[in-house]
Amino acid sequence: MGFLQWLENTDFSQFIASSTWASLVLLCLHAIGMGVVVGILWVLDLRVLGFARSLPFAAFKPLMRLAWLGFIVNAASGILLFSGAATRFIINTDFQLKMLLMALAGLSVLLLQRSLAVAARSPETSDVLVVPPAAKVVAAFSFLFWFGVILFGRQIAYTLARPAA
Numbered sequence: 001m002g003f004l005q006w007l008e009n010t011d012f013s014q015f016i017a018s019s020t021w022a023s024l025v026l027l028c029l030h031a032i033g034m035g036v037v038v039g040i041l042w043v044l045d046l047r048v049l050g051f052a053r054s055l056p057f058a059a060f061k062p063l064m065r066l067a068w069l070g071f072i073v074n075a076a077s078g079i080l081l082f083s084g085a086a087t088r089f090i091i092n093t094d095f096q097l098k099m100l101l102m103a104l105a106g107l108s109v110l111l112l113q114r115s116l117a118v119a120a121r122s123p124e125t126s127d128v129l130v131v132p133p134a135a136k137v138v139a140a141f142s143f144l145f146w147f148g149v150i151l152f153g154r155q156i157a158y159t160l161a162r163p164a165a
């Protein structure tokens with residue numbers, strides 16, 4: 001907790017916590033990053049689950065780079081938002097659940113990419129990639145995990161403890 005107290009009391013974190021427009025800009029960046037990363041990954045999950053079959057999996061290669069950019073924007077804006085009230089966020093159940101679901105969501109993306117890469121190399125796959133059933137299960141969980149990240153992320157603002165007077 002010592003480090004989080006130090007982080008929260010730095011001049012920069014105090015500026016973020018007290019400045020309305022700094023929080024506004026960071027929350028806007030957080031929303032944009034979320035739209036990019038979750039938007040692309042939900043389309044990938046739905047494609048794996050059989051929607052938009054005409055969309056080739058090769059199209060996701062450049063899109064995944066964009067998704068990583070969206071995640072980096074969210075990590076940067078999220079850490080800055082976090083720094084302004086670190087000791088209150090770290091004990092907030094919604095924040096903890098969001099971080100847990102984000103770790104599971106990240107793991108599911110790695111598993112999905114690996115499963116699709118293996119399927120793409122298999123001799124059965126001629127020009128149309130045959131999606132293994134396990135990849136569909138991972139895609140369904142990935143979809144739900146990202147939904148949970150957004151749900152609990154949004155809930156934080158309602159459950160975050162007030163600053164000590």
Ligand code: HEM
Nearest residue numbers: 027034037071074075078079081082149150153154156157
């Ligand atoms: C792709 C990953 C992420 C997604 C989809 C996401 C999503 C969200 C959403 C939907 C909110 C609610 C925003 C609002 O109240 O308008 C939020 C808030 C927040 N997120 Fe994230 N987030 C992500 C990554 C991160 C990371 C890596 C951190 C780092 C610690 C983080 C820290 C926060 C904090 C501190 C808040 C609360 C802001 C506040 O209410 O003042 N987020 N997030």
